[in-house]
Amino acid sequence: MLCNLNILVIFASSLQILNNMSQLPEKTVERLSQYRRILLKACPKEKQHIYSHEIAQLLHLTPVQVRRDLMLIGYSGSQRKGYEINKLIHLIGEIIDSKEGQKVALIGVGNLGRAIIRYVNKKNSNLKIVAAFDTNPDKVNKEVSGINCYHYDQLAKIAKKEKITIGIICVPTEYCVSVADCLIKSGVKGILNFTAAPLNISDQVFLEEYDMITSLEKVAYFSKENK
Amino acid sequence: MLCNLNILVIFASSLQILNNMSQLPEKTVERLSQYRRILLKACPKEKQHIYSHEIAQLLHLTPVQVRRDLMLIGYSGSQRKGYEINKLIHLIGEIIDSKEGQKVALIGVGNLGRAIIRYVNKKNSNLKIVAAFDTNPDKVNKEVSGINCYHYDQLAKIAKKEKITIGIICVPTEYCVSVADCLIKSGVKGILNFTAAPLNISDQVFLEEYDMITSLEKVAYFSKENK
DNA sequence: TAGATTGTTAATCGATTAACAATC
DNA sequence: TAGATTGTTAATCGATTAACAATC
Secondary structure, three states: OHHHHHHHHHHHHHHHHHHOOOOOOHHHHHHHHHHHHHHHHHOOOOOOEEOHHHHHHHHOOOHHHHHHHHHHOOOOOEOOOEEEHHHHHHHHHHHHHOOOOEEEEEEOOOHHHHHHHHHHHHOOOOEEEEEEEEOOOOOOOOEEOOEEEEEHHHHHHHHHHHOOOEEEEOOOHHHHHHHHHHHHHOOOOEEEEOOOOOOOOOOOOEEEEOOHHHHHHHHHHHHHHOO | OHHHHHHHHHHHHHHHHHHOOOOOOHHHHHHHHHHHHHHHHHOOOOOOEEOHHHHHHHHOOOHHHHHHHHHHOOOOOEOOOEEEHHHHHHHHHHHHHOOOOEEEEEEOOOHHHHHHHHHHHHOOOOEEEEEEEEOOOOOOOOEEOOEEEEEHHHHHHHHHHOOOOEEEEOOOHHHHHHHHHHHHHOOOOEEEEOOOOOOOOOOOOEEEEOOHHHHHHHHHHHHHHOO
């Protein structure tokens, strides 16, 4: 009796933690994004449940890792059938993108920019690139894969009007810093930066940087050693 | 005297470790790549030395982290002037890319592929994309940013002939698995995969995957919480 | 010498994995 | 029930950071 009560208390307090402070580990968030992706894609319509080891195999992870991640978001499966695919997809969506979704601006409509617009907007996610920006007159006021390309001058105005919360920077490196400043002034809360210029940014804004050269050099190093 | 001897022995054995088994930590390799990048770019010609705290500041790291990484590759600076920029650039190049350099093939000449070719080949690195591949007749046998685009049929032949050791996959997701198989048969030692299809690959080949959606969703999640 | 720096070990933090109880 | 699974804690592994000796 005393023991049962104890378990209840522990349970309640761990839920507390999940609801209040939240902040899942970075790696867990990355994997949740991948779980959703493969659930959306790799699962035939008639399949409604999936086991942790199935998810794990598709993504080269361990089943424990999958279960632990799902534990952290408070999602339970059944020991018989595993996890309900649809519910899981929706829950991950709510946790990562937020229920209402978020609007994204992309700055720099070069090859990389076009690739990103097309790739991101064809996924059914709550995130949507709603506007692109460039300074090149050949690009301004034309459509790129279904969204409008505005002149860069309009970034602040449109970002505020549309309540854009995320900016993707893929301009040439030398413009990166001023673009980031402009995004922050426009009220953006997160930035994904594909240029090689490391940004100095307030803690209020979440910054994620990606550089292909680094990925490629990592492959170069480890493929060498891996003999 | 005994003490001095002791230090010498320890010193020798740690060098041993560095030379033989090597295998630097992943994170260290990533940062080394970034050190070289900013040293190449951010340093005016007349500046010949740099302190760990200067490097750290440019990349949002701590000086200790920088010094520890450089310790791991066995590079020493001077307490007066810091690290010699040119020597450091070259040493990192040798460690990461290998002295002789490595040749890279890129498969899938879409927007992303073109962006990567241009971006990678303009850096002065020992890594070079030497051939692109596609199946689209409009692209085959034309130049893309200075390199030739071959028909995908020729991948195995050319990869062997040119001794290509790294492959970059940026084809549509559905072709990814067969491209990876072909690369591996052609003797490639490392693969950088930009498609969302998780690959199943032998341990002999180093695989690095990158998915933009995951990066973007990470930004979405953490910018939300970061209020 | 005092101050600034490098180089290195030990402590800490965070993420993964091993072990196992609980459940169907 | 036996077997397969989920859910969770504790142990382990790896990466970062704090602390400090050594050096210029």
